[in-house]
Amino acid sequence: MSNDSYVTDDGRTIGPTVMEMKNITLRFGGVKAITDISFDIREGEIRAIIGPNGAGKSSMLNVISGFYVPQEGEVWYKGAKRPPMKPYQVAGQGIARTFQNIALFEGMTVLDNVMTGRLRQMKANIFEQAIWKGKAEREEVENREKVERIIDFLEIQAIRKTPVGRLPYGLKKRVELARALAAEPSILLLDEPMAGMNVEEKEDMSRFILDMNDEFGTTIALIEHDMGVVMDLSDRVVVMDYGKKIGDGTPDEVRNNQDVIDAYLGVAHD
């Protein structure tokens, strides 16, 4: 847990701890997917969780987003211990996520999909909308402005009115990112954002993640299988292997960690 701030070499401010995982253990019957893992996420940073197949990355992402409640350990968010919560409650606290298998409304346009990301911010209820049109209209205008800014930012203006189902994979991923960003999350969780992408798409996605963090100050936590892509992107990296944490630090620290090298080369464990 850290209360101080620092400025990175590229001029971004990394703030105090916003989320802390304390001694998390998660079991599925006899299988221990996560064993006693602790780490923190700081405001404004890009934090990656990496590891080989079956390391427990998805399980960890699902603990953060409330899909799984661990048998042991605590999740601390904004200075308070989080009680067991449903995923929608976690989302309500400002933790947005994307999914590896893209969860968009295929029949809806790009614009409408991104607008759904704003639902949490829409305060006027149906009753208020009926008796106080002005408030609902003002809200609608404000939501549209925010959404249009994100659409411009992610360079998807040209496909605003296109049904998502017609888009290629790389663009769908970008729309999903736009929708998550529209929620103005305190933490944005990305589930293997580069999976299934070609080199060019990976480069685009890396750039958007970096720019997003820079422009909106969004705190980003991502899980990724491919070690290469996250090293240029992340401020700090947690490395998991067989459900355990085997490394945690800057990309350089992690790259030179012998346990990490062994895990990625498939060296046998004790």
Ligand SMILES: Nc1ncnc2c1ncn2[C@@H]1O[C@H](COP(=O)(O)OP(=O)(O)OP(=O)(O)O)[C@@H](O)[C@H]1O
């Ligand atoms: N719902 C579940 N039921 C039972 N076992 C599970 C479940 N989800 C994950 N596991 C097991 O937990 C371990 C960690 O899996 P997890 O999917 O979290 O790893 P991962 O690092 O995300 O892997 P990958 O890179 O292959 O997606 C594996 O042994 C997996 O078989």
